[in-house]
Amino acid sequence: MYKSGKRFRRGRPRRPLINSSPIKEVPDLVPPTTVLRDEEDPIIDVLAEVVPEMGIEEANHEVQHDINERDNLTDMPVSPIKKRGRGPTKGTAFERLRKYGKIPLNIKDGYRGPSCENATIFSSRVSWIIRVHAEMRHASWIAVGDKEKHELITLVRGDFELDWTKENHREAVVNALADKYNAYHYELHKHYRKFAAHEEALAGRKESVEPHVWEWLCERWASGAFKERSRRNTNNRKKQKVRHTGGRKSFVRLMEEMGEEAPNMIEFYKQTHWSREKGKFINAASEFNYNLMLERLNEKGTKEDQDDDATADVFKEVLGYKSGYALGLGHSVIPEPSPFM
Known part of the structure; x- marks a missing residue:
């Protein structure tokens, strides 16, 4: 509702100006903002003080002198302001x-x-x-x-x-x-x-x-x-042929985050070697490995035979084995022993 304003002489009410709904008290969570005032121009102050005491020409001369003084200050060399860079991480x-x-x-x-x-x-x-x-x-x-x-x-x-x-x-x-x-x-x-x-x-x-x-x-x-x-x-x-797009995160963390986006190891390989910016694999070697994985998987027979264990075997078969390192998965995965040893 609105408050009715004062009435005109003919009895017609004024247009309401202020909403009469009660004002909710705002909790004092934020310190009150300081109200800033415009600073007075020192040049105007000089003119106001000088004119009553002397002639107009003398006053203008004094004002011009102050302007020149201020201009001289702006010509003085000022040390550059050092920008705040990224400091040490706070954790x-x-x-x-x-x-x-x-x-x-x-x-x-x-x-x-x-x-x-x-x-x-x-x-x-x-x-x-x-x-x-x-x-x-x-x-x-x-x-x-x-x-x-x-x-x-x-x-x-x-x-x-x-x-x-x-x-x-x-x-x-x-x-x-x-x-x-x-x-x-x-x-x-x-x-x-x-x-x-x-x-x-x-x-x-x-x-x-x-x-x-x-x-x-x-x-x-x-x-x-x-x-x-x-x-x-x-x-x-x-000489490194294969590169990945996983960034700084470990592959074990990426597997946890991707979830259903990478339901098996072959799809995980694609996700971590696919450039979203370019819309294709990061390089030709990565694309070759992926296509070879699909080819070997199709040789397994029916889709029922192409389960998670089968895709994991194909993944390791195509990428190979390296002592102490799980190829395609990084240092965070304990490598399985080579079948040739």
């Missing part, structure tokens, strides 16, 4: 869960990596532990001493629920630490390569790295032995 999701106790992880039998929704938090936390607590003055994780490894493992165990009696749980932690250690080494090397000269790189240390560690790393990267090893590794990576 907000980790802190939110950790305050209730150790974070649970689901590491299934046959896997050596978590496949649950906390897998990303686990990965991020291990990366943070490496960046903050690891001694980076080693060529790789293999060169890290047993005492240092034990300290890092203890930090991870202190944050997550793990069954340390199971071998695959222990392997999950050690493999994650090794992967993040080597990945951080690679990141630091990329930073080193941004500089044109070795001396510039020495002076361009990242704040997160201690000076003596950065100096040791720079000397190692500048050595002829490292450059030769790096050249060989680069050539070996160029």
